Amino acid sequence: MSETSASLLDRLRDNPDEESWRQLVEIYTPLIRGWLRRHLQPSADTDDLIQDVLTVVVRRIREFHREPRVGAFRRWLKTITINCLRDFWKSRRNKPRATGNSDFLEVLEQLADPGSQLSQLWDQEHDKHVTHQLLELIRTQFEETTWQAFQRVALDGIPADEVARELGVTVNVVFISKSRVLSKLRQVGAGLLE
Amino acid sequence: MAKVASIHPSHEQLAAFSSGALSPAEQAVVEQHVAHCDQCCETLKAVPADTLIERLRTANTSVDETLLTDVQPRVAVPGGGSLPKDLAEHPRYRIVKQLGAGGMGVVYQAVHRMMDRHVALKVISRKLTSKPQAVERFRLEVKAAAKLNHPNIVAAHDAEQAGDLHFLVMEYIEGISLDRFVEKRGPLPVLNACNYVMQAARGLQHAHELKMVHRDIKPANLMLTRKGQIKVLDFGLARLAAHDPGETTMSGRDAGGKSAGGLTLAGTILGTPDYIAPEQAEESRAVDIRADIYSLGCTLYFLLTGQPPYPQGSITEKLESHIVSRPRPVGELRQSLPDDVVQILDKMLARDPADRFQTPAEVVQAMAPWSKSQPPKDEWDFAALEREAATPTIAYLPPRTGSSKSTRPASGNAVADALGPFVAPLRNLIRRHRRSVKAAAVIGLAGLALWLGSSLVPWGDLKSSVVSLVPKSSAIGGSGDADRGLGDRGQSGGSARTASGRVASSQAGEPGDSWRSVLLVVPNKMVWMGDYKPVRTALESGGYSVTVASSLRTSARPDDDSRKNGVPDVPVDLTVSEARATDYAMIVFIGGDVSEFVPGGAAVEPIQRLVSDFAAEKKFVGSICAGNVVLAATSSMHGRRVADNQYFEMYKVRAKVRDKVKLISNSFVLDEPFLSAKDFSNAAEFADKLVWALDRRGKK
Numbered sequence: 001m002s003e004t005s006a007s008l009l010d011r012l013r014d015n016p017d018e019e020s021w022r023q024l025v026e027i028y029t030p031l032i033r034g035w036l037r038r039h040l041q042p043s044a045d046t047d048d049l050i051q052d053v054l055t056v057v058v059r060r061i062r063e064f065h066r067e068p069r070v071g072a073f074r075r076w077l078k079t080i081t082i083n084c085l086r087d088f089w090k091s092r093r094n095k096p097r098a099t100g101n102s103d104f105l106e107v108l109e110q111l112a113d114p115g116s117q118l119s120q121l122w123d124q125e126h127d128k129h130v131t132h133q134l135l136e137l138i139r140t141q142f143e144e145t146t147w148q149a150f151q152r153v154a155l156d157g158i159p160a161d162e163v164a165r166e167l168g169v170t171v172n173v174v175f176i177s178k179s180r181v182l183s184k185l186r187q188v189g190a191g192l193l194e
Numbered sequence: 195m196a197k198v199a200s201i202h203p204s205h206e207q208l209a210a211f212s213s214g215a216l217s218p219a220e221q222a223v224v225e226q227h228v229a230h231c232d233q234c235c236e237t238l239k240a241v242p243a244d245t246l247i248e249r250l251r252t253a254n255t256s257v258d259e260t261l262l263t264d265v266q267p268r269v270a271v272p273g274g275g276s277l278p279k280d281l282a283e284h285p286r287y288r289i290v291k292q293l294g295a296g297g298m299g300v301v302y303q304a305v306h307r308m309m310d311r312h313v314a315l316k317v318i319s320r321k322l323t324s325k326p327q328a329v330e331r332f333r334l335e336v337k338a339a340a341k342l343n344h345p346n347i348v349a350a351h352d353a354e355q356a357g358d359l360h361f362l363v364m365e366y367i368e369g370i371s372l373d374r375f376v377e378k379r380g381p382l383p384v385l386n387a388c389n390y391v392m393q394a395a396r397g398l399q400h401a402h403e404l405k406m407v408h409r410d411i412k413p414a415n416l417m418l419t420r421k422g423q424i425k426v427l428d429f430g431l432a433r434l435a436a437h438d439p440g441e442t443t444m445s446g447r448d449a450g451g452k453s454a455g456g457l458t459l460a461g462t463i464l465g466t467p468d469y470i471a472p473e474q475a476e477e478s479r480a481v482d483i484r485a486d487i488y489s490l491g492c493t494l495y496f497l498l499t500g501q502p503p504y505p506q507g508s509i510t511e512k513l514e515s516h517i518v519s520r521p522r523p524v525g526e527l528r529q530s531l532p533d534d535v536v537q538i539l540d541k542m543l544a545r546d547p548a549d550r551f552q553t554p555a556e557v558v559q560a561m562a563p564w565s566k567s568q569p570p571k572d573e574w575d576f577a578a579l580e581r582e583a584a585t586p587t588i589a590y591l592p593p594r595t596g597s598s599k600s601t602r603p604a605s606g607n608a609v610a611d612a613l614g615p616f617v618a619p620l621r622n623l624i625r626r627h628r629r630s631v632k633a634a635a636v637i638g639l640a641g642l643a644l645w646l647g648s649s650l651v652p653w654g655d656l657k658s659s660v661v662s663l664v665p666k667s668s669a670i671g672g673s674g675d676a677d678r679g680l681g682d683r684g685q686s687g688g689s690a691r692t693a694s695g696r697v698a699s700s701q702a703g704e705p706g707d708s709w710r711s712v713l714l715v716v717p718n719k720m721v722w723m724g725d726y727k728p729v730r731t732a733l734e735s736g737g738y739s740v741t742v743a744s745s746l747r748t749s750a751r752p753d754d755d756s757r758k759n760g761v762p763d764v765p766v767d768l769t770v771s772e773a774r775a776t777d778y779a780m781i782v783f784i785g786g787d788v789s790e791f792v793p794g795g796a797a798v799e800p801i802q803r804l805v806s807d808f809a810a811e812k813k814f815v816g817s818i819c820a821g822n823v824v825l826a827a828t829s830s831m832h833g834r835r836v837a838d839n840q841y842f843e844m845y846k847v848r849a850k851v852r853d854k855v856k857l858i859s860n861s862f863v864l865d866e867p868f869l870s871a872k873d874f875s876n877a878a879e880f881a882d883k884l885v886w887a888l889d890r891r892g893k894k
Contacts (some may be wrong), residue, residue, distance in 0.1 A: 154243075160239055175211075180225075183218075
């Protein structure tokens, strides 16, 4: 994996290469698919829809501006998804259906409303999924001990002393490990995470 | 305590350091300071978790992988599939993540808010609790199940309610169900399979003593913990579905499966009745513990062969098979099983309950010689198995700019059309994420064609190349016409020489059967016989022909100990430069003095090419011992996992591959198509796995 210090978003916008596209697709495909699966009737068109969404992201990423507001990217992605779904709905004679009793367009409407429960769920899922994927992405760049220390202290919430004992390193090393991984994560995920 | 001369960073700086928010320059300075300053470490201990960490914690524990990557079949969960509000706001339990979903409902990991105890919540599908009688029954069943207290049974704590949702509170198990385990790693070694079944039988015996029958024993209901312990899931729940024959919850995968020719499906909860006892298929209410013994037998059959006794047919046909047919003898699917184990299995699968073991305790007793007293520690990389589903195995190569014009049919999709060259790879990449078994072959080939063609295949051509690559009855890497055309030269070379080098197994394929041939790469000196012999023997007795390649054509020298014991040289059939991936179904790197194959060595380039070709054709690439170093040093391994060992130091390769390859400290690592084993001490089992992998591929 390339060890560029630029964030994935910046690379996609300014200097898109194979690697960054691949990462984008890998990170977002399962997220969008999972979402479609849960809220729409399964359909052979799911792949086409995901493709539509990602191609729009590809085409318009230069228009996306990072904002100081939290969640700008996930909102942007949500808007694109909603638009793609709307177009899709319009283009179909056999209208796609939502799961349960919900109406397809109603689901879209709910999703468009930032205050709706569905919207909040979208945000949560996005954050969970993307952070997880980004962690996987940067993992190879660290020594196993560094990663372990980070994992135990930051993710598992184990006190640093205990982690140090567990791994046979000093507390200093534990804190440095944690800081390094988080720093890398912020770097790579800048714009996507906040 | 270390003394630090420099000025301590400010509290704010330390907080920013703690959450990784410093600029690179500041980071370096503070890092240097913290490395020596214990006082600052004290301060750091008191820095609370920031929002990023909070989110990471949620992400790490609650990434809903089953939800996001659709690994498991799911049914629509009432309420649109999201977490029901009543459950999300439950006063006693906080949901952490979804663990799985099935016809019965959805299982979540949760924490008891007061006790801080991790539990699993099984939310029962509303379909099953829509009637008051059903709810009452649910409570009774759970009450009975809660009496069970045994290390091999998942403990049920309580029946609870959230709004009109009913859920079961259970012990939370970190592990993997045996169906997924086998799906990921193939049939189990005999001792492991027997041990797991014996443990399950112990649990069943305990239930039997309390007059309980499980009724839905199957691999998916047996959880394997990290410690190698088996825990039986879902006691009591099968009856819940059983009492409403008119409303059985078939998952809808098989239309018309609700009731079939007088057979009631009351005993089966969902999906295909692969593990159902004959008497249960006929009259589910009358069954006793011997039905569980039959189902456990079917489970053992699956653990040993990777398939249930009646893998073919519709639900109805399967049910009938249990009643009237005999399964394919297990020995045909799995060679060299001990006779005793086959007999035990046959007895468990006896059609008449009176002919089976009468109690689980009898099974335990019969199994005892075949199951080590300690649970075998399974050293497969659990985390990797879990992650695999989310990891695409095909490399992503977008078409080069300026590649030939797309000739794909108009998709009627303006966006996609506008994107031209991006579309094909994106489509394939997206499809790669779908884990549909049906689609797998075609998609795999699409990806393969894309990859093979060095990404110059436009969508239209891609389709035709897919067609031309699909042999009529065979599979990826098969011996279709297209393949044969490509491989003519190498084939005559490879197979003919093979025949001269050894006694060909009678089952080995005809020349041209590339899917029956395996290429072993050995170093020219110090071939580690502890790797070579078991691997070769297992492959040949599995019906595969073996071709040996090395850097030179001269026979390869065995390791010193073997030579002292009179082991003759290993005949070499061809050089690695002459070998062609098209001629073989698999390549395996054997240990020894591999210096010629690692960076700086004389034969690095052909190795690089071979690995890349095999991987591109989605053929298996195996390695063991120092062979792992050879494999890890190839560019195809970037981002992939391989079993770690001391040879990475010995050949000074560790530093070179550290950032590219994930070295895993396990006995075996499977990262398809790469399969590696730590060293010769795992050679026999490694060899079995290779054969299994080949068999599985051949069957497709």
